[in-house]
Every structure is written in structure tokens, then in C-alpha cells.
Amino acid sequence: MSLLLQHGTVIDPAQDLEKQADLLIERGKISRIGKIQAKKSWQVVDVTGCIVAPGFVDMHVHLREPGREDKETILTGSRSAVAGGFTSIVCMPNTTPVNDCEAITRLIRGRAREAGLVNVFPVGAITKGSWGVELAEIGEMFKAGIVAITDDGHPVQNSQVMRRALEYSKIFDIPVLDHCEDLPLSAEGCMNEGAVSTQLGLRGLSRSAEEVHVARDIILSRITGGRVHILHLSTRESLDWVRVAKQQGIAVTCEVTPHHFSVSEHDIKDYDTNYKMMPPLREPEDVEAMIQGLVDGTIDAIGTDHAPHTRLDKEVPFEDAASGVIGMETAIPLSWELLVRGELVSKRRLVELFTVNPCRILKLSKGTLEEGVDADVTVIDPDQEVTIDVSRFCSKARNCPFHGWKLHGAPALTVVGGKIVHRDIAFAR
Amino acid sequence: MTNSKPNSLSSKHLLGIEDTPMADIELILKTARSFKEISSRPVKKVPTLRGKSIINLFFESSTRTRSSFEIAAKRLSADAVNLSVSASSMGKGESLIDTARNLESMNPDIIVIRHSAAGAPRMLVDYCRDCSILNAGDGMHEHPTQALLDAYTILEHKESLSGLKVAIVGDIAHSRVARSNTILLSKAGARVSICGPPTLIPPGFEHIGGQVTYRLEEAIDQADVVMMLRTQLERQSEVFYPSVKEYFDLYGLSERKMKWAKPDTIVMHPGPINRGVEIDPDLADGHNSVILEQVNNGVAVRMAILYLLLGADEETEP
Numbered sequence: 001m002s003l004l005l006q007h008g009t010v011i012d013p014a015q016d017l018e019k020q021a022d023l024l025i026e027r028g029k030i031s032r033i034g035k036i037q038a039k040k041s042w043q044v045v046d047v048t049g050c051i052v053a054p055g056f057v058d059m060h061v062h063l064r065e066p067g068r069e070d071k072e073t074i075l076t077g078s079r080s081a082v083a084g085g086f087t088s089i090v091c092m093p094n095t096t097p098v099n100d101c102e103a104i105t106r107l108i109r110g111r112a113r114e115a116g117l118v119n120v121f122p123v124g125a126i127t128k129g130s131w132g133v134e135l136a137e138i139g140e141m142f143k144a145g146i147v148a149i150t151d152d153g154h155p156v157q158n159s160q161v162m163r164r165a166l167e168y169s170k171i172f173d174i175p176v177l178d179h180c181e182d183l184p185l186s187a188e189g190c191m192n193e194g195a196v197s198t199q200l201g202l203r204g205l206s207r208s209a210e211e212v213h214v215a216r217d218i219i220l221s222r223i224t225g226g227r228v229h230i231l232h233l234s235t236r237e238s239l240d241w242v243r244v245a246k247q248q249g250i251a252v253t254c255e256v257t258p259h260h261f262s263v264s265e266h267d268i269k270d271y272d273t274n275y276k277m278m279p280p281l282r283e284p285e286d287v288e289a290m291i292q293g294l295v296d297g298t299i300d301a302i303g304t305d306h307a308p309h310t311r312l313d314k315e316v317p318f319e320d321a322a323s324g325v326i327g328m329e330t331a332i333p334l335s336w337e338l339l340v341r342g343e344l345v346s347k348r349r350l351v352e353l354f355t356v357n358p359c360r361i362l363k364l365s366k367g368t369l370e371e372g373v374d375a376d377v378t379v380i381d382p383d384q385e386v387t388i389d390v391s392r393f394c395s396k397a398r399n400c401p402f403h404g405w406k407l408h409g410a411p412a413l414t415v416v417g418g419k420i421v422h423r424d425i426a427f428a429r
Numbered sequence: 430m431t432n433s434k435p436n437s438l439s440s441k442h443l444l445g446i447e448d449t450p451m452a453d454i455e456l457i458l459k460t461a462r463s464f465k466e467i468s469s470r471p472v473k474k475v476p477t478l479r480g481k482s483i484i485n486l487f488f489e490s491s492t493r494t495r496s497s498f499e500i501a502a503k504r505l506s507a508d509a510v511n512l513s514v515s516a517s518s519m520g521k522g523e524s525l526i527d528t529a530r531n532l533e534s535m536n537p538d539i540i541v542i543r544h545s546a547a548g549a550p551r552m553l554v555d556y557c558r559d560c561s562i563l564n565a566g567d568g569m570h571e572h573p574t575q576a577l578l579d580a581y582t583i584l585e586h587k588e589s590l591s592g593l594k595v596a597i598v599g600d601i602a603h604s605r606v607a608r609s610n611t612i613l614l615s616k617a618g619a620r621v622s623i624c625g626p627p628t629l630i631p632p633g634f635e636h637i638g639g640q641v642t643y644r645l646e647e648a649i650d651q652a653d654v655v656m657m658l659r660t661q662l663e664r665q666s667e668v669f670y671p672s673v674k675e676y677f678d679l680y681g682l683s684e685r686k687m688k689w690a691k692p693d694t695i696v697m698h699p700g701p702i703n704r705g706v707e708i709d710p711d712l713a714d715g716h717n718s719v720i721l722e723q724v725n726n727g728v729a730v731r732m733a734i735l736y737l738l739l740g741a742d743e744e745t746e747p
Contacts, residue, residue, distance in 0.1 A: 195633025
């Protein structure tokens, strides 16, 4: 079956392309971009006024399966992804058990295939059980399909272990996804340390906990030549470290989450636990810096850190609540509204942050609309108003602080491997 | 929900000093004055809150505050039920909501809550729609009734809070008493001097109020009030200070250091005291000390708060 997306604006940063054109998909692959006469046997969708982009990649997702299927499963996470406009997601290994061996990697990939909605790329653990002591069998997991390694959520405290991991990762040319947090400095803090935490009487978490590890791992990357990708970077000083490291040619990249460029610690109202996440929401100056990093290119990608939790995990006092916010179904509207409609970044730059950049970091043969590649396409209706409604999420979870926000930029159509896997209800044309 | 009558508080709940307007604070202090006398009568009971139910829900151990609330309720003829729940023995927060919902179903008029988590009383407001919530201390956040009874006590010795110099000394970081007092005293126009080792002063405390100093002499210099905080000995393992001996040397209150303050300075402490750790034992009992007056006034102030939250809108007068 052939699929023709007619009259859209095709944006593909990998090909330096931005023009009014039709996009033809044949046998699951991108066939042609240009002025294309529709044939009777084709499925034709009129996407006038919409952006037609390579399939968006969320390089930071927690799917919770195996182990915490009450929070999310690979199936519900896949549904959430395609509803949010993502065609590929990269899932973190902090499941139960941890994805630290070939068998778990295969299990995740198998379940993802059964779900059959979205490309799921697992990330393996750096260390066995993510205990931070012995390296996991990274080579075996690599053969089974991991695209990176990380101990996200259980950051490697021992610098020597981190150094070895960076060295070892070079065999497979995979990046080490780095959750930067010096745990003794975090000291069980539950929000950013500063005037607001002091006022709320909540234990503060020093920004230095992140920055110490950012600096450490940039140094270790320089020494080893291993590639470091800083996950959910959140402070302006962390960004400065990355900026300097990049100028020096060190193999470091970084991502920011939508919540870290949308809200600050000042938005935490009435101890609402939906505002609790790791790293915590920072100061307004940090939010500004994240936006600046997105504008000037220091930040390579937007990753949501989609972290589903149950009601019970969140309906407790702030300090006892689980950390995390779900993000896949709000990422595009938030980014479109704040960054593109806010005239901070171009449409093309936004597409780059979600497509070619994460694919380059992870060496995925995706993120472009070049002829012959898998037909993963994200169509965004830039003028469609979106009111965030947690009760309508496809994710199992509801932990999202953006309920009720009115935004623009709807994931109108999601195509994976040439197949339409999501079509927005409002997108009736 | 706001009450509109002139002799009542602007809010149905008392969650903290921060969101309590000065007019409410003054009304509570004024009302407490008329209640204090009741406690010195041979029959220490008035029928003001007869038929009202008050639940004292304490998730943290407390002797002074809990008994103070209980006595205050009983002297106003309210029915007080005391529940001590060990937060650690239950599933923490889930149990907080479930406990609150269950208690709410029994139609209490006020739930007095103490909890180790900041914001726990605020949570109850969302789950208990009909009764008033009174914060008796939440984590490191606020302890409004303590600040009110402290203000009351100061005003028994000084003409006005405005213009006073008040030193608050000790473990500021972990102290809800320091927060509530700093907010109240700053609102009332006092100069607050915050003092302790830098390891125990959280960043941005100046935004709450007061001037921060690490030198005790500077804090106490010409002070009208010296408020010592309890040193939490169990925190020593967290490298906040090297030893109790050194702590007392640097930040403990002794006769020698008292000379820096005004001669008529009063010494306060929210209790319980660690004698010899933050305060010289003789000083705690000395003529400048108003520590037991604070406890005594606590009953009157809490009677006033219970009355204003409940009784003031009915045909009852003390």
C-alpha cells in the first residue's frame, strides 16, 4: 500500500530541505518528495498547512516493563509515544530486573515488536544491576540491540568505573548516557536547593550535585575518548561546562527535557507532587539558559524523561513522592508553543532537536526523509490548539504538571514504517 | 473559604504564618490575652466550645505541643481526641490521606496536625472539605502556633514587636520554629538576626526575613530577645559541626555571652532544651529566661486560635 501526504511543508534538516511538497511512501520506505500526482490505488492524506518531518525520536523514556507494569507497559508506552508524535523511543534500563543482560534486552525488543506501534531502542545498564560496581555484559547486550549504555536513576558514583565504561563503550561506538548526580551532594533533597526550598521547608538538592558529575564526566570523556551524552541537563553552569567542552572538541552531547525549559521551581504550588522530578525544576535563570542552549546549538536534543508513576506514588507528601513526570504526549505542543511560536527557534531547528540529532548521537539509521529509508514520519499541525488533558493520555500514568495548559502544535499524524499509527481526532481533513 | 465577620480570622485554616495576615495575628494575640486568665481560675473551664470536636493528629512525637493543644481544647469544653500515629509504622503518605478521610467522616470541627513532612497540613485541606486544619508543625516548614505564643510572650515583656532586635540562634536549617518566628517578627517590624554555623543555615534564608550572621556576638549584640533553638544531636553524623563541645563554644548561650545583649534581654527556647549543648543550664533557669512562660502562654494562645477558628462565629463569648 502506498501513502501520499499531500500539500504539506516538508522539513528534513538532514537533507537541508524545507519546502512545500508531497511525500510518497511505498512499501514502508520513503519513495519521493516533490510534486506528485496521486494515483487511485494510493491512500492519500491532505496535510495542507502541516509540517511533514522525519519521525520524531524521544531518546529518553522509561517504559517500566518488565517489573512495574502498574506504572506503564511497553504497549501503553508505545501508544503514548505515537499519540505524542514519536516514531522511535529509547528506553532506559532501570526496570525490574534491570536491563543489564542480553535476555532482558531481547525481552524488551520482543514485547515492543508485539506491540507493533513504534520503534523501541533499548539502552543497557553500564553496571550489573546498576549497582555501580562491575561492568555489565555490554557486548552481549549490544548484539541483542542496545544503542547506548546508562545507569540512569542510579548514577555511577565511582569515577574509575565510569572511566572504564567510557573506555569500553568505544568497542561498540555507543554513547554513555549520563545521569549526572553526585549522590552524597544530593543528600536526599527533593527539590532545587535555594530560597524556594528554604521557604517551603523542603530538603534542598544542591545544583552542585549535577555539575560535579558533568565536569567529572567531561574530563573522563577527554581522557578516554568515550562519548558522553548528558541526560536531562538542568543548570546554566552545567551548560557552560558542555559549551566549553564542545569548543575543546571533547565528545560530549546533551539533552534537555521539555519541563526544564517550560517551568521553574517558582511554579511548584501547594506542594503539588507533579512538579517533583530529578533533576528538580531549577531557577528561572536556568530555564532561560536552557532556552539559550536550544537556540545557540549547545543543546543537541530534547528528550522527555517520560517517567510514569501511579497515583499512589504521587498522592503523598512532597518529600515522600516518587520523582518524575510523563512527557511524550506533551513534548511537541510544549516545544512548538514555547520555542517555535515563541519565535525562539526555527521550525527546522526544532525538527533537528527531535530527529537527526538524537539519531546521530545514537547512530540510528533514522531521523531523515531520504529516499529509501524507513518511512517514519511525524506530521504536526502547527495551528491546532491543544488543551492538555491528563484524562485523555494514552499513557497509563497521569503525573503531569501541564494539565489544562492551552498550547498550539498538535501531533496530527504519526507514520511508522509506512503505516499510520496515530491520527489526531481533530485532524479530520 | 473566608469568614466575613469582624471578630474572626480571614481563613478557615491556620497552615502557616506566611499566609496569615497581620490583622489575624493581632486578633489572635488580643484574644489570647482574654483567655489567659481562665487558666488561673480554680475551675479552669468555660463552656465556649461545648459540643465541638477537635482531633489532635500527631505523626511525630511531641509532649509539650500535644498536651498544650489538649489542655486548650478541654479548657474550652471541646471534646479532644488524641491520636499519635507513628508515620514510619504506616505506609507514610497513603496512610495520611486515608487517615484524614476516615477522621473527616467522623465530622470533627478541627484537625490539629503535626507531621514530619512539609506540606502535610496543606494536603489535608484538599481531602477534608468541612473541617478546619490547624498546623502544629510540618517538617522543616512552619510551626505557626509556636511563633504566635512566642510573640505573645515577648509582648508580655516588651511594649511592641516593632523595632525590637531578636536573635534566633542554632540549627536554622531544620527548624520550622525559626521559619515561622522570622516571618511573624519581620511582619511585625522587628529586626531579626539569624545566627548559626553556615552548615545549618539554608541558602536564601534572607528571603524569608532577617539578617544572617555566623558570629554569635554580632547576633546577640544589643538584642532585646535571644531565642535559642534546639540542637538536634542526632544530626551530628551529617558533618554539620565537629562536636557538641565546639558547638557550645561557638554558638551556645552562656553568662559571658549574655553580656553582649541588652541587660533586660529575655531568653527564649521552644523546647525541649538540651542543657549544656545550646544553653548553659543556669541560664535556662535564670532571671532572663522566659522559657516556662512560653509554655504557659502556649495554652492561652492555642485556646484563642481554637476559639477563633470555631466559636467566634457563634453566640459564644469567653
